[in-house]
Amino acid sequence: MSINPRSNPIDRTGLSVAFTVGLYGAAFGAAGVTAGFSILQTCLLSILLFSGASQFAVVGIMGAGGSAISAIATATLLGFRNALYGLQMAPILKVKGFKRILSAQITIDESTAVATLQENDADRKRGFYITGIGVYVFWNLFTFLGALGASAIGDPSVWGLDAAVPAAFCGLVWPRLKDKTQFIVSGAAIALALLLTPLTPAGIPIITTVVLAVIFGWKK
Amino acid sequence: MTQIWIAVIGASVTAFLNKYIGHSVPEKWLDRPRFKRINTLVPIVLLSALVGVQTFAHKKELVIDQRLAGVGVALIALKFKAPFPVVVVSAAVTSAAIYNWF
Numbered sequence: 001m002s003i004n005p006r007s008n009p010i011d012r013t014g015l016s017v018a019f020t021v022g023l024y025g026a027a028f029g030a031a032g033v034t035a036g037f038s039i040l041q042t043c044l045l046s047i048l049l050f051s052g053a054s055q056f057a058v059v060g061i062m063g064a065g066g067s068a069i070s071a072i073a074t075a076t077l078l079g080f081r082n083a084l085y086g087l088q089m090a091p092i093l094k095v096k097g098f099k100r101i102l103s104a105q106i107t108i109d110e111s112t113a114v115a116t117l118q119e120n121d122a123d124r125k126r127g128f129y130i131t132g133i134g135v136y137v138f139w140n141l142f143t144f145l146g147a148l149g150a151s152a153i154g155d156p157s158v159w160g161l162d163a164a165v166p167a168a169f170c171g172l173v174w175p176r177l178k179d180k181t182q183f184i185v186s187g188a189a190i191a192l193a194l195l196l197t198p199l200t201p202a203g204i205p206i207i208t209t210v211v212l213a214v215i216f217g218w219k220k
Numbered sequence: 221m222t223q224i225w226i227a228v229i230g231a232s233v234t235a236f237l238n239k240y241i242g243h244s245v246p247e248k249w250l251d252r253p254r255f256k257r258i259n260t261l262v263p264i265v266l267l268s269a270l271v272g273v274q275t276f277a278h279k280k281e282l283v284i285d286q287r288l289a290g291v292g293v294a295l296i297a298l299k300f301k302a303p304f305p306v307v308v309v310s311a312a313v314t315s316a317a318i319y320n321w322f
Contacts (some may be wrong), residue, residue: 197281
Protein backbone atom coordinates (compact mmCIF):
# COMPACT_ATOMS: atom_id res chain seq x y z
CA MET A 1 0.00 0.00 0.00
CA SER A 2 1.48 3.34 -1.00
CA ILE A 3 0.48 6.42 0.92
CA ASN A 4 -0.21 9.56 -1.09
CA PRO A 5 -1.62 12.46 0.93
CA ARG A 6 -1.48 14.82 -2.11
CA SER A 7 -3.87 12.94 -4.34
CA ASN A 8 -5.75 10.68 -1.90
CA PRO A 9 -8.25 12.47 0.38
CA ILE A 10 -8.40 9.49 2.80
CA ASP A 11 -4.63 9.59 3.31
CA ARG A 12 -4.79 13.36 3.74
CA THR A 13 -7.52 13.18 6.40
CA GLY A 14 -5.92 10.22 8.16
CA LEU A 15 -2.46 11.76 8.32
CA SER A 16 -3.66 15.20 9.43
CA VAL A 17 -5.69 13.55 12.18
CA ALA A 18 -2.66 11.42 13.09
CA PHE A 19 -0.28 14.37 13.24
CA THR A 20 -2.63 16.67 15.17
CA VAL A 21 -3.57 14.02 17.72
CA GLY A 22 0.05 12.86 17.84
CA LEU A 23 1.20 16.36 18.83
CA TYR A 24 -0.96 16.11 21.92
CA GLY A 25 1.19 13.13 22.90
CA ALA A 26 3.78 15.74 23.91
CA ALA A 27 1.33 17.07 26.49
CA PHE A 28 0.74 13.51 27.72
CA GLY A 29 4.47 12.85 27.98
CA ALA A 30 4.85 16.02 30.03
CA ALA A 31 1.83 15.15 32.18
CA GLY A 32 3.24 11.68 32.89
CA VAL A 33 6.63 12.94 34.06
CA THR A 34 4.99 15.75 36.06
CA ALA A 35 2.77 13.15 37.80
CA GLY A 36 5.87 11.26 38.98
CA PHE A 37 6.07 8.59 36.28
CA SER A 38 9.52 7.82 34.85
CA ILE A 39 10.12 8.45 31.13
CA LEU A 40 9.99 4.66 30.61
CA GLN A 41 6.65 4.31 32.44
CA THR A 42 5.19 7.26 30.53
CA CYS A 43 6.31 5.86 27.17
CA LEU A 44 5.04 2.36 28.05
CA LEU A 45 1.55 3.77 28.57
CA SER A 46 1.62 5.17 25.02
CA ILE A 47 3.09 1.95 23.57
CA LEU A 48 0.89 -0.54 25.45
CA LEU A 49 -2.27 1.23 26.63
CA PHE A 50 -2.50 3.54 23.59
CA SER A 51 -5.77 5.34 24.25
CA GLY A 52 -5.37 9.03 25.08
CA ALA A 53 -8.21 9.62 27.51
CA SER A 54 -7.37 6.45 29.49
CA GLN A 55 -3.69 7.40 29.63
CA PHE A 56 -4.44 10.89 30.94
CA ALA A 57 -6.75 9.31 33.51
CA VAL A 58 -4.01 6.95 34.75
CA VAL A 59 -1.37 9.65 35.24
CA GLY A 60 -3.95 12.13 36.56
CA ILE A 61 -5.23 9.77 39.25
CA MET A 62 -1.81 8.45 40.26
CA GLY A 63 -0.41 12.01 40.26
CA ALA A 64 -3.22 13.12 42.58
CA GLY A 65 -2.36 10.24 44.93
CA GLY A 66 -5.06 7.81 43.81
CA SER A 67 -4.71 4.04 44.07
CA ALA A 68 -3.62 1.80 41.20
CA ILE A 69 -7.03 0.09 41.35
CA SER A 70 -8.96 3.34 40.84
CA ALA A 71 -6.61 4.33 38.01
CA ILE A 72 -7.09 0.95 36.30
CA ALA A 73 -10.89 1.00 36.80
CA THR A 74 -11.23 4.51 35.37
CA ALA A 75 -8.96 3.79 32.42
CA THR A 76 -10.92 0.59 31.69
CA LEU A 77 -14.26 2.44 31.70
CA LEU A 78 -12.83 5.10 29.41
CA GLY A 79 -11.50 2.38 27.10
CA PHE A 80 -14.77 0.44 26.84
CA ARG A 81 -15.79 2.54 23.85
CA ASN A 82 -12.88 0.94 21.98
CA ALA A 83 -14.69 -2.42 22.35
CA LEU A 84 -17.69 -0.84 20.63
CA TYR A 85 -15.42 0.50 17.89
CA GLY A 86 -13.88 -2.98 17.48
CA LEU A 87 -17.36 -4.41 17.07
CA GLN A 88 -17.93 -1.89 14.30
CA MET A 89 -14.56 -2.44 12.57
CA ALA A 90 -14.28 -6.28 12.73
CA PRO A 91 -16.75 -7.06 9.86
CA ILE A 92 -14.96 -4.47 7.67
CA LEU A 93 -11.36 -5.50 8.42
CA LYS A 94 -11.95 -9.32 8.52
CA VAL A 95 -8.55 -10.14 10.08
CA LYS A 96 -7.43 -13.07 12.26
CA GLY A 97 -4.51 -14.06 14.49
CA PHE A 98 -1.59 -11.66 14.77
CA LYS A 99 -3.17 -9.13 12.38
CA ARG A 100 -6.24 -9.02 14.61
CA ILE A 101 -4.03 -8.31 17.64
CA LEU A 102 -2.36 -5.43 15.79
CA SER A 103 -5.69 -4.11 14.47
CA ALA A 104 -7.17 -4.28 17.98
CA GLN A 105 -4.28 -2.26 19.38
CA ILE A 106 -4.94 0.64 16.94
CA THR A 107 -8.75 0.55 17.43
CA ILE A 108 -9.29 4.02 18.92
CA ASP A 109 -11.55 7.07 18.48
CA GLU A 110 -9.62 8.52 15.57
CA SER A 111 -9.01 5.39 13.44
CA THR A 112 -12.67 4.34 13.74
CA ALA A 113 -13.91 7.88 13.14
CA VAL A 114 -11.95 8.30 9.89
CA ALA A 115 -12.92 4.76 8.76
CA THR A 116 -16.65 5.18 9.32
CA LEU A 117 -16.67 8.46 7.38
CA GLN A 118 -15.80 6.58 4.16
CA GLU A 119 -18.33 5.34 1.61
CA ASN A 120 -17.16 1.75 1.00
CA ASP A 121 -15.31 -1.04 2.84
CA ALA A 122 -12.01 -0.70 0.92
CA ASP A 123 -11.83 3.01 1.82
CA ARG A 124 -12.93 2.33 5.41
CA LYS A 125 -10.09 -0.21 5.76
CA ARG A 126 -7.56 2.26 4.32
CA GLY A 127 -8.81 5.07 6.56
CA PHE A 128 -8.60 2.82 9.63
CA TYR A 129 -5.03 1.65 9.06
CA ILE A 130 -3.59 4.97 7.82
CA THR A 131 -5.06 6.81 10.79
CA GLY A 132 -4.45 4.10 13.39
CA ILE A 133 -0.82 3.46 12.47
CA GLY A 134 -0.23 7.20 11.91
CA VAL A 135 -1.57 8.13 15.34
CA TYR A 136 0.46 5.28 16.91
CA VAL A 137 3.72 6.53 15.38
CA PHE A 138 3.19 10.25 16.10
CA TRP A 139 1.62 9.71 19.54
CA ASN A 140 4.57 7.60 20.71
CA LEU A 141 7.16 9.91 19.17
CA PHE A 142 5.66 12.99 20.79
CA THR A 143 5.07 11.22 24.11
CA PHE A 144 8.81 10.58 24.27
CA LEU A 145 9.69 14.15 23.26
CA GLY A 146 7.13 15.53 25.72
CA ALA A 147 8.46 13.39 28.55
CA LEU A 148 12.00 14.55 27.75
CA GLY A 149 11.05 18.20 27.62
CA ALA A 150 8.46 18.05 30.41
CA SER A 151 9.57 21.22 32.09
CA ALA A 152 9.69 23.16 28.81
CA ILE A 153 6.08 22.39 27.82
CA GLY A 154 4.62 22.35 31.32
CA ASP A 155 1.13 23.83 30.97
CA PRO A 156 -0.65 22.68 27.77
CA SER A 157 -2.97 25.72 27.99
CA VAL A 158 -0.10 28.05 27.04
CA TRP A 159 0.00 26.35 23.63
CA GLY A 160 -3.78 26.13 23.27
CA LEU A 161 -3.53 22.32 23.33
CA ASP A 162 -6.36 22.16 25.86
CA ALA A 163 -8.74 23.49 23.17
CA ALA A 164 -7.13 21.62 20.27
CA VAL A 165 -8.34 18.26 21.57
CA PRO A 166 -12.07 19.07 21.89
CA ALA A 167 -11.76 20.92 18.55
CA ALA A 168 -10.34 17.73 17.01
CA PHE A 169 -13.30 15.77 18.38
CA CYS A 170 -15.64 18.44 16.91
CA GLY A 171 -13.99 17.87 13.54
CA LEU A 172 -14.59 14.14 13.86
CA VAL A 173 -18.22 14.29 14.96
CA TRP A 174 -19.32 17.14 12.63
CA PRO A 175 -19.43 15.16 9.35
CA ARG A 176 -21.56 12.47 11.06
CA LEU A 177 -24.38 14.83 11.89
CA LYS A 178 -26.42 14.37 8.72
CA ASP A 179 -30.00 14.77 9.95
CA LYS A 180 -31.99 16.49 12.69
CA THR A 181 -32.17 13.40 14.92
CA GLN A 182 -28.38 13.04 14.91
CA PHE A 183 -27.99 16.70 15.93
CA ILE A 184 -30.46 16.14 18.77
CA VAL A 185 -28.64 12.97 19.88
CA SER A 186 -25.32 14.84 19.82
CA GLY A 187 -26.73 17.71 21.90
CA ALA A 188 -28.35 15.28 24.34
CA ALA A 189 -25.03 13.43 24.74
CA ILE A 190 -23.18 16.66 25.56
CA ALA A 191 -25.88 17.64 28.07
CA LEU A 192 -25.92 14.21 29.75
CA ALA A 193 -22.12 14.03 29.99
CA LEU A 194 -21.93 17.52 31.54
CA LEU A 195 -24.75 16.74 33.95
CA LEU A 196 -22.92 13.63 35.17
CA THR A 197 -19.44 15.21 35.34
CA PRO A 198 -19.76 16.64 38.88
CA LEU A 199 -21.62 13.55 40.13
CA THR A 200 -19.72 10.50 38.87
CA PRO A 201 -16.10 9.31 38.58
CA ALA A 202 -14.21 10.31 35.41
CA GLY A 203 -15.13 8.12 32.46
CA ILE A 204 -18.72 7.44 33.57
CA PRO A 205 -20.15 10.62 31.96
CA ILE A 206 -18.77 9.58 28.58
CA ILE A 207 -19.63 5.87 28.60
CA THR A 208 -23.16 6.53 29.96
CA THR A 209 -24.15 8.38 26.80
CA VAL A 210 -24.25 4.98 25.03
CA VAL A 211 -27.70 4.73 26.66
CA LEU A 212 -28.80 7.58 24.38
CA ALA A 213 -27.56 5.72 21.30
CA VAL A 214 -29.65 2.69 22.38
CA ILE A 215 -32.77 4.78 23.10
CA PHE A 216 -32.65 6.80 19.88
CA GLY A 217 -31.57 3.83 17.73
CA TRP A 218 -34.15 1.36 19.13
CA LYS A 219 -37.09 2.48 17.00
CA LYS A 220 -36.86 3.32 13.30
CA MET B 221 6.32 -3.48 42.36
CA THR B 222 5.24 0.10 42.94
CA GLN B 223 1.66 1.37 42.60
CA ILE B 224 2.66 3.23 39.41
CA TRP B 225 3.96 0.04 37.78
CA ILE B 226 0.75 -1.81 38.77
CA ALA B 227 -1.32 1.00 37.22
CA VAL B 228 0.76 1.07 34.01
CA ILE B 229 0.61 -2.68 33.42
CA GLY B 230 -2.94 -3.25 34.74
CA ALA B 231 -4.49 -0.42 32.70
CA SER B 232 -2.58 -1.55 29.59
CA VAL B 233 -3.91 -5.11 29.93
CA THR B 234 -7.56 -4.06 30.38
CA ALA B 235 -7.23 -1.52 27.54
CA PHE B 236 -6.08 -4.27 25.19
CA LEU B 237 -8.82 -6.65 26.37
CA ASN B 238 -11.43 -3.95 25.67
CA LYS B 239 -10.08 -3.53 22.15
CA TYR B 240 -9.66 -7.24 21.42
CA ILE B 241 -13.08 -8.31 22.74
CA GLY B 242 -14.72 -5.89 20.31
CA HIS B 243 -12.96 -7.54 17.39
CA SER B 244 -13.85 -11.07 18.51
CA VAL B 245 -17.63 -10.95 18.92
CA PRO B 246 -19.45 -12.99 16.19
CA GLU B 247 -20.08 -11.04 12.98
CA LYS B 248 -23.74 -12.13 12.78
CA TRP B 249 -24.44 -10.01 15.86
CA LEU B 250 -24.18 -7.00 13.57
CA ASP B 251 -26.63 -8.25 10.92
CA ARG B 252 -29.59 -6.58 12.58
CA PRO B 253 -31.03 -3.23 11.46
CA ARG B 254 -31.60 -2.14 15.06
CA PHE B 255 -28.06 -2.95 16.06
CA LYS B 256 -26.74 -1.06 13.04
CA ARG B 257 -28.83 2.01 13.87
CA ILE B 258 -27.56 1.97 17.46
CA ASN B 259 -24.01 1.37 16.31
CA THR B 260 -24.14 4.39 13.97
CA LEU B 261 -25.17 6.55 16.91
CA VAL B 262 -22.50 5.18 19.28
CA PRO B 263 -19.58 7.25 17.92
CA ILE B 264 -21.86 10.30 17.72
CA VAL B 265 -22.76 10.16 21.42
CA LEU B 266 -19.25 9.28 22.64
CA LEU B 267 -17.45 11.88 20.52
CA SER B 268 -20.06 14.51 21.46
CA ALA B 269 -19.67 13.65 25.13
CA LEU B 270 -15.89 13.98 24.74
CA VAL B 271 -16.35 17.41 23.13
CA GLY B 272 -18.54 18.49 26.07
CA VAL B 273 -16.34 17.10 28.83
CA GLN B 274 -13.05 18.28 27.31
CA THR B 275 -14.45 21.77 26.70
CA PHE B 276 -16.14 22.39 30.06
CA ALA B 277 -14.77 19.97 32.66
CA HIS B 278 -11.94 20.86 34.99
CA LYS B 279 -11.58 17.68 37.07
CA LYS B 280 -15.12 17.32 38.45
CA GLU B 281 -16.15 20.96 38.04
CA LEU B 282 -17.73 22.62 35.03
CA VAL B 283 -15.97 25.82 34.01
CA ILE B 284 -16.14 28.32 31.17
CA ASP B 285 -12.62 29.26 30.07
CA GLN B 286 -10.45 29.82 27.00
CA ARG B 287 -11.26 26.33 25.68
CA LEU B 288 -14.86 27.33 24.90
CA ALA B 289 -13.65 30.21 22.72
CA GLY B 290 -11.32 27.80 20.91
CA VAL B 291 -14.09 25.27 20.31
CA GLY B 292 -16.44 28.07 19.18
CA VAL B 293 -13.92 29.12 16.54
CA ALA B 294 -13.53 25.45 15.52
CA LEU B 295 -17.30 25.17 14.98
CA ILE B 296 -17.31 28.33 12.85
CA ALA B 297 -14.42 26.90 10.81
CA LEU B 298 -16.37 23.64 10.36
CA LYS B 299 -19.46 25.57 9.30
CA PHE B 300 -17.34 27.14 6.53
CA LYS B 301 -16.04 23.67 5.53
CA ALA B 302 -12.45 24.38 6.63
CA PRO B 303 -10.03 21.41 6.45
CA PHE B 304 -9.26 19.53 9.66
CA PRO B 305 -5.83 21.10 10.45
CA VAL B 306 -7.29 24.61 10.04
CA VAL B 307 -10.10 23.70 12.47
CA VAL B 308 -7.69 22.45 15.11
CA VAL B 309 -5.01 25.14 14.72
CA SER B 310 -7.54 27.99 14.75
CA ALA B 311 -8.97 26.57 18.00
CA ALA B 312 -5.51 26.25 19.56
CA VAL B 313 -4.42 29.78 18.53
CA THR B 314 -7.66 31.31 19.87
CA SER B 315 -7.41 29.44 23.16
CA ALA B 316 -3.69 30.17 23.64
CA ALA B 317 -4.22 33.88 22.85
CA ILE B 318 -6.92 34.23 25.50
CA TYR B 319 -5.01 32.16 28.04
CA ASN B 320 -1.75 34.09 27.62
CA TRP B 321 -3.10 37.65 27.31
CA PHE B 322 -5.98 37.80 29.78
